[in-house]
Amino acid sequence: MAKNKKKKELDWFDHPQNIRRLRNGFYIVLVLLVLPDFFLHKHHLFSTVESWPGFYALFGFVACVAIIVVSKLLGNLLKREEDYYDRR
Amino acid sequence: MTAASLHPSVLFFIGAALVLVLPLWGRRATILLAPAAAFLIITQLPTGESWHYSMLGFDLNMLRVDKLSKAFGYVFTINAFGCFLFAQHLKDRYEHIAALCYIGASLGAVFAGDLISLYFFWEIMAITSTFLVLARRTAAAYGAAYRYVMMHIFGGLCLLAGILLQVEASGSVAFDGFSLQGLPTYLILIGFLINAAAYPFSTWLSDAYPEATVTGGVIMTAYTTKTAVYTLIRGFAGWEILIAVGCFMAIYGIIYAILENDMRRILAFSIMNQVGFMICGIGIGTSLAISGAVAHAFCHIIYKALLWMSAGSVLYMTGKSKCTELGGLYKTMPWTMIFGTVGALAISSFPLFSGYTSKPMIIEAGVHEGFFWVWLILEIASAGVFLHAGIKFPYFVFFAKDNGLRPGEPPKHMLAAMALFAFICIFLGVYPQPLYDILPYPVDFHAYTLEHTLNQFQLLAFSALAFFMLLPLLKRTNTISIRIDWVFRKGGKLFYRFCQWAFDGINERANRIFAQEFPGLLARFFEEPGGNLQKYGYRLWVETSGIDDQQEQVAGRIDSRSRSAAYPVGVGVLLAVVILALASWLLYLR
Secondary structure (H helix, E strand, O other): OHHHHHHOOOOHHHOHHHHHHHHHHHHHHHHHHHHHHHOOOOOOOOOHHHHOOOHHHHHHHHHHHHHHHHHHHHHHHHEEEOOOOOOO | OOHHHOOHHHHHHHHHHHHHHOOHHHHHHHHHHHHHHHHHHHHHOOOEEEEEEEEOOEEEEEEEEOHHHHHHHHHHHHHHHHHHHHOOOOOOHHHHHHHHHHHHHHHHHHHOOEHHHHHHHHHHHHHHHHHHHHOOOOHHHHHHHHHHHHHHHHHHHHHHHHHHHHHHHHOOOEOOOOOOOOHHHHHHHHHHHHHOOOOOOOHHHHHHHHHOOHHHHHHHHHHHHHHHHHHHHHHHOOOOHHHHHHHHHHHHHHHHHHHOOEHHHHHHHHHHHHHHHHHHHHHHOOHHHHHHHHHHHHHHHHHHHHHHHHHHHHHHHHOOOEOOOOOOHHHOOHHHHHHHHHHHHHHOOOOOOHHHHHHHHHHHHHHHOOOHHHHHHHHHHHHHHHHHHHHHHHHHHHOOOOOOOOOOOOOHHHHHHHHHHHHHHHHHHHOOHHHHHOOOOOOOOOOOOHHHHHHHHHHHHHHHHHHHHOHHHHOOOOEEEOOOOHHHHHHHHHHHHHHHHHHHHHHHHHHHHHHHHHHHHHHHHHHOHHHHHHHHHHHHHHHHHOOOOOHHHHHHHHHHHHHOOOOOOOHHHHHHHHHHHHHHHHHHHO
């Protein structure tokens, strides 16, 4: 391993075909995670919506999109140049 | 000497004294032995109160041992051991001394049996931790340390005022659950919340920690906020205001972490987010929530230290900490990347990692109480944690765009420390029972039900999908984000400028009137006192009587007479008469 490192460094993520494989694998995992929901009887805590198939998948996705969009909008207000506090 | 008569903090203070005199190998051994010995002592401590002493007529004790203080004692010493293993390369005696005293003081605060002992250790923590920031020796660190210590002095004063009022009102220095809501307890609460980095007293954390030294940053992440979590559990369990405070912190931390560019500042914001979960649990206050908060504090300390270690290794090896300057480091730092990713998965409460066996307890406690909003916000925050700490931190540091940096792995002791903590993260994620056994209340909580695990996997996997789909929006920029400290950082400058304008204005006007114009006026008058007096008198007479045909000639005559000194009476006599008249008017007529 130590010898290999000197000769050739890790560059697995530099190859587009690897990224493509990774992405396809990720999509398959996503589908596999939602599939069991159609066969399981799920409990709900507050509303029957929660027991719909893929509720948590949708919840996670929507929550993250909302967080990113809100952060981005707030960023327009809050972001400053790095020397903001040093300037007079 | 039995374990019962030894206080775990004492070992750290003795260690600090030894570090001052010992050569390098001795220092290296001391900083590892002190936390290890303290851990062993804590395992042997019998429940109860000891180390009694008397002050100001109060019976105080420094060592209160119960399940709650022991749980924090365990994690504080385990973490200290790992952090000092990480810091073995450090030769600076003073940084080690500050760190040892800081950890010793936080153990002292955790085991303090009354408010006065607590305050004593609280202040030592504030002061010693400041030196861990100062030790970075950069201008930015000095500024951040200054703001840090000012904030903590303010918090300490709030706490002190609250304690004094509380003692006055209740006649007791006991530090147990506060039942009375009033000024004393609110002041104590504010004091605690400042150390917990609750909004709006939160800026010191994200300000100072990223400016601390490589090892100082790792050490600081655990103690100040988690000591505050401990004191909040002890004093304010079930205070519902804390639910709102905690929920707000959980979201606040995420939004700022997403905007942030500095990798250690991203992790600093995520401390606020995680402490938000704990404070929320304290606010819920049921036995499951409290146990959940303690369990989460335990796991959080370990995985957060691990994350800071991996970020610290990157900073140590590259000298850089901005995401815009990093990237592609997996090529030459694969172990650091793996350990950092373990920490990132643990903080995201990924199944099989430690966050998953602790955080859901808090959420479930909220669900048991029927708090819909708490459930909603904490679930959103859970997704957000994965977004900012779980993916963003490893992605931008170790992958993303290759910036051409080719550092090697950090020194072996750093890797060993990270390996130790990565092991604990996975161990507690797979087999949490040892952790559940030390919690203050027995827990009946099963993280690994098929449904719950599947839900969590869905939540996290689709959060990751959102991250990669919106990656263009998350592009790092060379910016900072303004926070509430804008009020005193820019506000302070504005206030300074206002004062400059107001007081310099007054000063200048006073200077013009009293130092220049008024003496000039007097000088002109006394040049020709007789003539001037006559002239003004004549002008006054002209204005009141309305006869002004000869004004010019009369003024000319007065002038020429005055210049040639042709008055019938001398100037001196005239002035004497005027003064006498004035004096008699003042003394008799008035």
